Amino acid sequence: MSSKNPIGIFDSGIGGTSIWREIHNLLPQENTFYLADSKNAPYGQKSKEEIIALSSKNTEFLLNQNAKVIVVACNTATTNAIKELRAKYDVPFIGIEPAIKPAAHRSKTETIGILATKGTLNSELFNRAVETYSNVKIIEQVGYGLVSLIEEGKMNSEEMTGLLNDYLKPMVEQNIDYLVLGCTHYPYLIPQIKKIIPSHIKIIDSGEAVAKQTKNVLEKNHLLNTSTAQSSQIFYSNSDARVLKDILGFSKEVYEKDF
Numbered sequence: 001m002s003s004k005n006p007i008g009i010f011d012s013g014i015g016g017t018s019i020w021r022e023i024h025n026l027l028p029q030e031n032t033f034y035l036a037d038s039k040n041a042p043y044g045q046k047s048k049e050e051i052i053a054l055s056s057k058n059t060e061f062l063l064n065q066n067a068k069v070i071v072v073a074c075n076t077a078t079t080n081a082i083k084e085l086r087a088k089y090d091v092p093f094i095g096i097e098p099a100i101k102p103a104a105h106r107s108k109t110e111t112i113g114i115l116a117t118k119g120t121l122n123s124e125l126f127n128r129a130v131e132t133y134s135n136v137k138i139i140e141q142v143g144y145g146l147v148s149l150i151e152e153g154k155m156n157s158e159e160m161t162g163l164l165n166d167y168l169k170p171m172v173e174q175n176i177d178y179l180v181l182g183c184t185h186y187p188y189l190i191p192q193i194k195k196i197i198p199s200h201i202k203i204i205d206s207g208e209a210v211a212k213q214t215k216n217v218l219e220k221n222h223l224l225n226t227s228t229a230q231s232s233q234i235f236y237s238n239s240d241a242r243v244l245k246d247i248l249g250f251s252k253e254v255y256e257k258d259f
């Protein structure tokens with residue numbers, strides 16, 4: 001395996017680009033290959049078996065592109081399928097889970113809110129993490145409809161504002177001081193979320209931690225790319241590539257291909 005091989009990254013759609021950004025900022029010399037399975041988004045309401053099958057398909061696509069490691073840039077896929085992926089494929093995996101730990105440690109009101117998909121909140125992995133932090137009250141809210149609206153390019157719609165109001169106001173009323181974004185699509189909603197919640201509530205996600213973990217895994221496996229050549233960043237979508245291109249906000253190689 002060559003260190004010049006790409007880091008493979010997948011998500012149920014375009015949200016994992018928030019993780020790609022963190023990885024690219026920290027490791028600009030790395031070649032990356034991003035896969036948006038937008039055709040099958042959202043994963044959040046699918047069964048564990050379906051999520052494992054889709055995550056396996058995505059992993060195989062990335063392995064065919066010679067990915068040296070795989071970043072599962074989706075909380076729903078990580079919390080439901082990473083154990084099975086690790087057992088099935090001989091490649092290092094980096095996953096993402098909601099950042100409950102830092103929120104629980106720092107909370108002064110001892111009440112934190114988490115917005116995530118149903119699949120993540122119902123997963124065994126997430127519920128085991130919750131049990132560890134019984135010192136705080138954790139208010140869980142499923143973000144019904146949010147991923148679909150983002151995938152449809154309706155991020156700034158009135159419908160989105162309405163849903164966010166419904167989901168966040170009860171948390172504010174219960175005095176949370178941290179809001180955990182447990183879905184990689186949600187960091188794109190931060191400007192709107194900030195208009196709804198008071199400024200003392202801190203918003204956190206796991207993007208930076210995943211980028212650091214990716215670096216650690218590459219170092220440990222002697223796969224860090226030290227080449228000074230211009231790195232390549234490739235993006236694939238199996239749905240409308242324009243939505244992926246729009247969220248990236250710059251011109252990169254974005255391909256539309258069914259897989």
Ligand code: DGL
Nearest residue numbers: 012042043044075076184
């Ligand atoms: N970005 C995915 C996550 O982090 C969205 C899941 C979905 O497709 O519902 O959970």
